Amino acid sequence: MKIVTSSPGRVCLFGEDVDYMGLEVITLAINQRIEIQGRTNTSGKISVNLEDLKKKIVFTNKKQRNLKRRDYVRSAFNIYQEFFPKDFGANMSVKSNLPIGKGLSSSSAFCAALIGFFDKASQYNSLEKELAWNAYVAEVVNLGEPGGMMDHYASVIGNLVYLECHEPYNLEKLEPKLNGIVIGDTLTKKETIQTLIKRKKEIYQGIQLMLERDENFSLELGSFEDVFFEYEKNKDLNLQRLLGILGIRDVVREGYQLLKNTNPSPEKIASLINRHHEFQKTYFENVTQRMQNLIDHAQNAGAIGCKLLGSGNGGSFLAYSPGTEDVVAEAINDNGGLAYILQQDDGLKIKVVEN
Secondary structure: OEEEEEEEEEEEEEOOOOHHHOOEEEEEEEEEEEEEEEEEEOOOEEEEEEOOOOEEEEEEOOOOOOOOOOOHHHHHHHHHHHHOOOOOEEEEEEEEOOOOOOOOOHHHHHHHHHHHHHHHHOOOOOOHHHHHHHHHHHHHHOOOOOOOOHHHHHHHHEOEEEEEOOOOOOEEEOOOOOOOEEEEEOOOOOOHHHHHHHHHHHHHHHHHHHHHHOOOOOOOOOOHHHHHHHHHHHOOHHHHHHHHHHHHHHHHHHHHHHHOOOOOOHHHHHHHHHHHHHHHHHHHOOOOHHHHHHHHHHHHHOOOEEEEOOOOOOOEEEEEOOOOHHHHHHHHHHOOOEEEEEOEOEOOEEEEEOO
């Protein structure tokens, strides 16, 4: 049986850094994708050719132990291993036009595509939400990586999604079809995992400081103004990080109300994108000067809303540019970045090819 799966990267429209804290996010799937093509066989071996990385992974059909960092293939396989016959095998190849380490969720898209392949190969035929959850388990739970579940749901569900990243994980597909999506790559590498580990620790310490002052404080209901009042007293770094989370949380909530309309105002979307970026820049201090310079050039060329993507300190940014995509992309390219003009896209695709 030949199986082809394809999963998109995503732009976090609103909500960087809040998904792993159990809050709400809004994501947009993009038309840069990871594709897996493979045939099942009876060899008892799984062979995965990572074409873009010029790397090959081969292992036998048994539970994989002692998983290493970013061992996404074996982690995804483990979820389904008990459903395969003893002689199950597969020859798989992976290719992608989704940049790695640029805040576009390449690792989560890869996990989603892997889950789609193994799910179909096992004939488990999971529902969308189950596929998204399994992709999250493969990357975050099994491998101990510090991100949240936003990326996996974005890659599986596709298009525009509102997700509450806490039980019962309320998910809503939003109707608008957004255009004007330009991604500006700063061409500088970022260290996502270490950044998130450190930031998460600081946020929890900020929460603890607030709980010492108010035992009823919570991320869901806590006031930005109350935390800012405490922060002004001593400029504590942990409270500064907490302010970033609360500010972004409030942007997400306003964005959700706006995007429940079929035709939301681009100017209002842009205003929220810009406010989101200011919270990231001011309270997380993760916007490099190089990125900000490129954002300034993009805005001068017609981008009406710009924000950092991902964990920051490198990587990419969103330049929301409805009607001026080409000019904005040219400005980014002319000033030392690399621009992508992207479209909103569908989620995980799984198909069986008969030949």
